[in-house]
Amino acid sequence: MGxxxxxxxxxxxxxxxxxxxxxxxxxxxxxxxxYHTRDTGQALAGALDNTAFSLSxxxxxxAHAFTLAYQKIDxxxxxxxxxxxxxxxxxxxxxxxxNGAGERSWQARYDLDLGAFGIPGLKFMTRYVRGSQIDxxxxxxxxxxxxxxxxxxxxxxxxxxxxRHWERDIDLHYIVQSGAAKGLSLQVSHVxxxxxxAQAGDDIDRxxxxxxxxxxxxxx
Numbered sequence: 001m002g003x004x005x006x007x008x009x010x011x012x013x014x015x016x017x018x019x020x021x022x023x024x025x026x027x028x029x030x031x032x033x034x035y036h037t038r039d040t041g042q043a044l045a046g047a048l049d050n051t052a053f054s055l056s057x058x059x060x061x062x063a064h065a066f067t068l069a070y071q072k073i074d075x076x077x078x079x080x081x082x083x084x085x086x087x088x089x090x091x092x093x094x095x096x097x098x099n100g101a102g103e104r105s106w107q108a109r110y111d112l113d114l115g116a117f118g119i120p121g122l123k124f125m126t127r128y129v130r131g132s133q134i135d136x137x138x139x140x141x142x143x144x145x146x147x148x149x150x151x152x153x154x155x156x157x158x159x160x161x162x163x164r165h166w167e168r169d170i171d172l173h174y175i176v177q178s179g180a181a182k183g184l185s186l187q188v189s190h191v192x193x194x195x196x197x198a199q200a201g202d203d204i205d206r207x208x209x210x211x212x213x214x215x216x217x218x219x220x
C-alpha cells in the first residue's frame with residue numbers, strides 16, 4: 001500500500017493539489033487519483049474550481065491482465081493542466097484525456113504477456129474508453145474555456161452540452177532480449193478517436209511506430 005501528495009502552482013492562474021492511494025495485493029492492483037484546482041492571483045485562465053478523480057482496478061492471472069477504470073470531472077470547466085503527459089488520471093491515454101467539464105468516462109483494458117507463450121519480450125495491449133455528459137456551456141464567461149468571440153459578438157464556450165466521445169488503442173511492443181540489439185524496443189500502436197460536435201475533438205485514425213535503443217556510456 002502506498003500513496004502520494006503534491007501541490008503545484010501555475011503563476012497567476014491556479015493552485016492544484018494532488019493525492020494518490022494505491023494497493024497491490026497478489027493478483028490485484030487498485031489505484032485512486034484525485035486533483036483539486038482553484039484559480040489564484042490574476043486568474044489568467046478565468047475562474048476555476050474543479051475536482052477530478054479516477055479509480056482503477058487491475059486483475060492479473062498468469063499472462064493476462066484485465067483493467068476497469070472510472071473517471072469523473074466535477075466542475076464547469078475542463079480539468080486544466082500543463083504538458084501532454086503530466087497528469088495521473090486513469091483515462092488520460094494516448095490521444096484523449098477525457099477531462100471535459102462534467103465528464104464521466106469508463107475504461108476497459110486487456111494486456112497479454114506473450115512471453116508465457118514462448119515469445120519473451122513481446123506484449124500486447126488493447127483498451128477502450130468512452131466519455132459522456134460533457135457540458136462546457138457553464139464555463140465562466142471571458143475565461144480560457146468561454147472566451148469572447150468578436151467575429152460573432154458573443155461568448156463562445158470551447159465545448160457544448162451533451163458532449164461524448166470514445167477512443168480505442170491497440171499496442172504491440174517488443175524488446176529484444178539478447179544479442180547485439182539487446183534492449184532495442186519496437187512499438188506499433190493504432191489509435192482511433194470519435195467525437196460529436198459538442199465534445200469538439202477530432203475524428204482520427206493514427207498509426208504510431210516508436211523505436212528506442214538504450215545507449216550505455218558507462219559510469220562517469
